Amino acid sequence: MAAGPGQVFAAVLRRDLQVAWRRWSDAANPALFFLLVVTLFPLALSPKAEFLRAIGPGVLWVGALLATLMALNLLFRADVDDGTMEQLLLSDCPLPIVMLAKTLAHWITTILPVIVVAPVLAITYHLPPEALPTLVLGLLIGTPALSLVGSIGAALTVGLRQGGALLAVLVVPLMLPVPMFGARATDLAVAGEDPTGLLYLLGALSVLAAGLAPLASAAAIRLGID
């Protein structure tokens, strides 16, 4: 008797959220990192409102990508290190579902705080308030694709020692379309144009990634266990 895919998904999601809740400082790090990266630009380049408005959408999206990258390292590593991943591999439940649930839990605990901080930072970049819904909506729709694509890289590098830098080299080229569409959607909203089409495209990327990335990361995670 094995648990159905829905039960497995719920059980893994619940467990990972519970673990993250008890280690909340790990979860807060990406948001802090995001805050610091975004703060660097006005200080290092120019604090002029006009300039900041022009680079704001791009900086916020690149910041979200970097925060995702930073958080990814821990996505599977803890489970591999304490042996719970072995137990997951042994159990009779579909591994892609497990990977999807783990990635979702990871997104909720690390990227959702980033999205909460983003509109506040957007105001400091003098983005018009009308553009904020597009920014937040775009991040909500688009960042799952970043986490999902990143999960493949995290699974491929989990058994390797120098995982961090290699992970970035592997997944950033694959992630590129997301910040490109996302920043452009926000740009359009800043300029008063209609961004809906791009938001649909971000959604398409996330859904596509949700369908394919768990298969790849499920196949890859076995390589890290030996």
Add this chain to the structure above:
Amino acid sequence: MLTAEGLSLWRGDQCLFRRLGFVVPAGSATQVTGPNGSGKTTLLRVLAGFLRPETGTLRWADETGDWDEVSRGRVAYCGHLGGIKAELTATENLRFDAALAGVDPAGIPGLLEEAGLAPCAGLRAGQLSAGQKRRLALARLRLSGASLWLLDEPQTNLDDAGRHYLRSLLAGHLRAGGCAVIASHEPAGLADLATGRIGLGG
């Protein structure tokens, strides 16, 4: 019943075992012995499906198909890594395993009681001692419903009461028609429960 035929595995240039074949009938245990580095753990990990042998096949009764798939849900593995989440309590750890196996979690307090972990059921697993963690990992074996248990040095860190718990656990499993492969560098210990023997290396 587990049947292994012609298993070979190299680690780099070193051959750990070559054309290894054995049968573990239902209701029996087989002990794998050998010095450190002889490939006991590796053999167990092959049986668990974590490693693919260079050559050879593994079969469960008369099931056909890849061991990867056939073994899932049939095999329980208790190795060096406990597979215990330090942030969760002992009960929560077992609840998760029960949910994955699709088993009713009502039996968990009883299992913890048997393992002598009832007093620390609500404690985070990170705060348990090494021996207590090992007991928790053993308690999970019962929960998985697996027929083949793979135990890698199961007596490590266990005190007398713990060893006794392990013996009774294993004996009950074998009585119920299950089978087990036990890796151990000490020939005594569980030897009387094991009918088969595989010697590696040396």
Add this chain to the structure above:
Amino acid sequence: MWTWFYQLASPPHFYRMSHALVPWLLGLSLVLIAVGTYGGLVLAPPDYQQGDAFRIIYVHVPSAYLGSMIYVTMAVAAGIGIIWRIKLAHAVAASCAVIGASFTFAALVTGAVWGKPMWGTYWEWDPRLTSFLVLFFLYLGYMALRSAYDDLAKADQASAILALVGVVNVPIVKYSVEWWSSIHQGPTISKIGMPSITGDMLWPLLVNIAGFTLFFLAMLCIRVRAEVLEREFNARWARELLRGGAAGGVN
């Protein structure tokens, strides 16, 4: 059919076949490249806008074409390797990466050399350039991942997964950068009823593309031979081959 397939994919058989094949491939490719280059540099007329500078397409376009074509080849080989567990396919995929990265790099460099006189800049964040740069990064990531694994079987598996994921992503990246920059909004407008390139400029290009492709196949054979020998170091046929001291085929 299947036995034939597996026989073809068996390392000793491949080793023997490729030994006979390489000189032909190499010779034919050099002849084609010589003809194509002569046609392109001497016979083809200068372009109406770019003068003689356009002639770099005779190197640039074949390189760019191979850069993307080899990536697809690599992904197909990786897929075959992972589905049917054929070691030769993994060896092919691994060998493709370096060659593909070289052609991609060549395309980027020749493009930059061409861009300077034509655009006034070596680099422009143009969709085609950007997506090609991403392709180059994908090759680099693939090679980095391979080299990070000590275990050959694992390196094969891991890099195959990455290659397959990358091939899904390539069209997405390509189109996304095209939509991202508004100036290159599809070729429809300027292409209505206009020839893109005339025949006397086209044929040397096609000859060169064919020549470069054969050159790639020759290089691939040579690399795969080395790769196979390294992998099958312990197999009987490889030992006999090495003991015999024959640099060539197995009899």
Add this chain to the structure above:
Amino acid sequence: MTTQRQRRLYLVLLVVTCVAVAVGLSLRAFQDNLLFFYSPTQLRAGEPPEGKKFRLGGLVTVGSVRREPGSLEVQFDVTDNRETVTVSYSGVLPDLFRDGQGVIALGTLADDGRFRAEEVLAKHDENYMPPEVAESLAAQGHPTAPKPATAGAGPALN
């Protein structure tokens, strides 16, 4: 094991569903046409959203460029060979802007049916031909024949 097979089926169904939904969403995105541009025909059919900025793309009708003397005001017609829209623009046109050239204008539709552009982009030329061919095409009055010796076309990076 039948469950094994069932499970595989579920996974395949899940993947197919995801891919189908992704395709659906991107088709929906193209309906919005936001990424590209609206053709004059689509504009006449009332497809672009009212009051929002959008892009208009097409060929500049030959001989339609009218400049206001003493100012940067320019008017020209953009056509897709079916419908034509008059575009008004104030500013410096790009070097590649010329009769018959493909252009993309960003702006809003004014009440009088004209397109008020804030930005005009010209399409790069991707043709390769000897000068004689270009000249003969120009002599025939081919609508898209470019004048020789203007800014160069870019490398064709495929």
